[in-house]
Amino acid sequence: MSTQKGNNTRSRPQKHQNKSSFKNSLHDTSHRTKFINNIQVSDVCTRCKDVIEWKIKYKKYKPLTQPKKCVKCEQKTVRKAYHVMCRDCGKKLSVCTKCCQSKEIIPAPPDQEEQLKLDKELQVLLQSLSERKRRTFLRYMNKKEKDLGETSEQKKDDLVKKLNELNVKDDSEFGDLDDDDDYNDEEDVSD
Incomplete structure (x- = not known):
């Protein structure tokens, strides 16, 4: 800015402009x-x-x-x-x-011990699920990993809740399909 009275605007860009950003480890690798x-x-x-x-x-x-x-x-x-x-x-x-x-x-990121404990718990719970439910849970978990706004406690509670939902659901809605009702045999339809 100029020191001239009443001149509050600068008419030129700053004299020395940085061409690259500062790197604190450029010359110091200690x-x-x-x-x-x-x-x-x-x-x-x-x-x-x-x-x-x-x-x-x-x-x-x-x-x-x-x-x-x-x-x-x-x-x-x-x-x-x-x-x-x-x-x-x-x-x-x-x-x-x-x-x-x-x-x-x-919050602080979880320690390695906490992370290993959580991973072991999830592995044990995943092994108890059927393949279809396991894949559903893995898709859900990958979707949640993209959301970075949650803390580790929230994420853990949410994943355990989802696992419990998958364990509680009955297979009766999918397991008792009758072939006669849903899949009709091909019939000769003559015009």
Whole structure:
């Protein structure tokens, strides 16, 4: 902008324009940079998540070397940088662990142990189904995977509910088909 009085509009584009976006791992391939790039931001609201992701993207993120003191429980349990509350207190109070406001919280992705346990449960339940019901469930599960808005708990409850529905349904509506009613033998129809 010009410093001239009353001139609020610029008549030219900015002088130095970026031709490519910033890459934080372009010249720095250290273990610390790789660690920072792999951080999963969770247990915070969407605004705080965007702030922390911006810090990671533009190489401004400084990880903690020592655990910090939680503002609620006064214990040294805060292990993530820029957070002021530990994960347990944040879940108990259902607030963001960075800004301490009760907004919609982005949950953490499930651990590997939880994921393996869930997969084993699903495999056992799938083996008890007939082939037709198994394929129906797999189609339903693939459809749900495309919807990313659900949390792991919601997804697990929804899949278990669908499995129970498939187990409860009787085969009587499909199993007792009479050939005489539905399939007529070819008859010679003469004109």
